[in-house]
Amino acid sequence: MTQGSPDSAATPPHGADSEVGRLRTVMLHRPGPELKRLTPRNNDKLLFDGIPWVSRAQDEHDAFADELRRRGVEVLYLTDLLTETLEQEEARAAAIEEALRDLDLGDTMSGYLEGLLGESSPAELTTYLTAGIRNDEVRGGFGLVTSLLAFDDFLIDPLPNLLFTRDSSVWVRDRVAITSLAMPARKRETELTELIYTRHPRFVGTPRMHGAHLEHVEGGDVLLLAPGVLAVGCGERTTPAGAERLARQCFEAGLAHTVLAVPIAQERATMHLDTICTLVDVDKMVVYPNMADSLIAYTVRPTGDREASGRLVLEVGKAEPFLVAAAAAMGIDKLHQIDTGLDPVTAEREQWDDGNNTLALAPRVAVAYERNDETNARLEDAGIEVVRIAGSELGSGRGGPRCMSCPVSREPLGA
Template identity: 75%
Template sequence: MTQQGTDSEVGRLRTVLLHRPGPELQRLTPRNNDALLFDAIPWVARAQEEHDAFAAALREHGVEVLYLTDLLIETLAEEEARDRAIDTALTGLGLGETLRHHLARALRDASPDQLAGHLTAGIRNDEVRNGAGLVSSLLAPDDFLIAPLPNLLFTRDSSFWIGDRVAVTSLAMPARRRESQLTELIYTSHPRFAGTPRLLGAGTGDPMDGHVEGGDVLLLAPGVIALGVGERTTPAGAEHLARQAFEAGLAHTVLAVPIAQQRATMHLDTICTLVDVDRMVVYPNVVDQLQAYVVTPGEPIPGRPLPLEVAPPRPFLEAAAAAMGIDRLHHIDTGLDPVQAEREQWDDGNNTLALAPRLVVGYERNDATNAALESAGIEVVAIAGSELGSGRGGPRCMSCPIDRDPVTGHPVTGDAAG
């Protein structure tokens, strides 16, 4: 097993999981993009060019880039994993027995790379050959039997790491839940992750009764986790993750941060991301309204779930600084005024990916935000995102850090090493 893990948002990034845009984006149409939770219809070739440049920028800074599709194909080379992937994909789709049997047989005859393509880009009714019964006859030719997964681009949502443990999430929106199933398959069956401890997901044997998405999880400092709570990460999901993190010794404080569910602020990382050990880029139009419930572990009671102590809400930035053990969590505003802030937040100006303390990746189009970051001593690796941003996600959304160096130095003075 390769040693890997992360305990912060800003430690020197060593390994990251990405998904290069592929045929699943070519399945988007004006008729289905809303149902598939994509904001626009991207120019796929340009999105691929932009993503390749993003990956190249990471490699230029010493980051190992793993691709989800490559890992999936390698995983599907193993027969048991193939069978599990096919059975999971065909469960609960309302296909009927004849069509389900027909698809299962066709998928089992596919090569690993063909199967990966079917599982990510989906299968239309008119792509089924040799007849498949009444259900197939009654459906429209372009109806999807297995839906495409355009949001695979945003690898942060379906998994994240805390310490040396990986959490495979339970995505809230039905159109995205198969993303977690594929990610689960990789972490369960790929040799790269053999023996990796788990925090959430089927591998823990501890079912959840809520939802958690990785875009809502910020590792503010070792032992301190902020959780956005709303439509995507539910209160029950937040409680479950907090308890799991406490019981595993991965956190001493969790900040539960209620967020209003709007399309532009669906996750906490669309409102704020860390760019240094004590600096954060924030969306100023809403950050002053953010409150945090400070959650800490209570005294264990034999035979009962670990009790959680929940303090009354207080301002998020204030609560975060106290939990992190610093005098102040400095913030850098998105944009220069409320109107520009709204524009650049919509374009993911504050959804940055830290490569190291004071070194981040951001979209080049957010001129004011990038200038403010540079003025504050934060180096910005600017990438194109005209097409990548069409799904409403920035560099942080598009990346799942698997391994980071621990951050050293004193956070109050900012004397930190990458």
């Protein structure tokens, strides 16, 4: 079984209704051979901001996981779950079909790869699917297509962004939303995640929604502000249509009564909503102050009526300041803002280093990169216990503790 996995009788219920309920189970991805595929020529194409020192990134990630375990969090690893899933023949066949579906390699190499993947063990297949296969690594299937490819061209691309498990799935109460990643280089991440949630014994019967084939929604844009209240960032990666689709599904399933659609300026450092703000308590949020005043939200609720087609009629409110709209939806007097950094300059630097991207372990307890001194000091002044972790190499992909973790189980608030 996956490291840290309990027996079935002790398995906590899956699901989350907030960002800050006590964290019980989390899915991570330990940096692996896929990161060793990055070069200065391909890292932009593969959507990774830098080229990490992989062994140091692994050490930092291991320390992160160990800190979670010390605080009673069950740690699941995505590749362990995938390998266990691939022990089933039907799952193997589905994974291979998905991996080869969109490849433009010609019949000769495609046929060879189908045989190679089909004969591999579950662990080997996991490595092929996550670390990819390079042209100079195959021992057959040679033909016109591969003759014209460079030796270091990938036949199956690696997935270095698997590190950011938050993006490919989001739990909303007891249901998991399989997201639809906007960039082609990340499409297979959702396919592998969906395979796990569909076929791994632990998750059999889990209700699912959304999916890789629907409008684009990425997990970094979805914040569970409070039970029944979601905020969805709309910008570079999540489209307004994706936000509407997710909202409809949540309303139909009774998972939410309010969704806040939050437009995000398309800047390099603000890809997702969680690069701008994250919750650290039921009424406290760390926010990038250079964008706080311009951040707005449109409140979306079901009216209770239905169109002739049967679809819910949605009411979209006028734009309001995000923190004001969020507090009203959450049923609190005020959502307190804790600024990133000390001033606009340090705020910009520490936001770039993921100072906003915290992972709440419980109300008033949050994991943060140790390098963001000013932000961490502000959090502590506001009564937040800061669990500091190293991130000099983990942060090279422009993602913090929240990006690197998908909560699978949180205690309900008030439990």
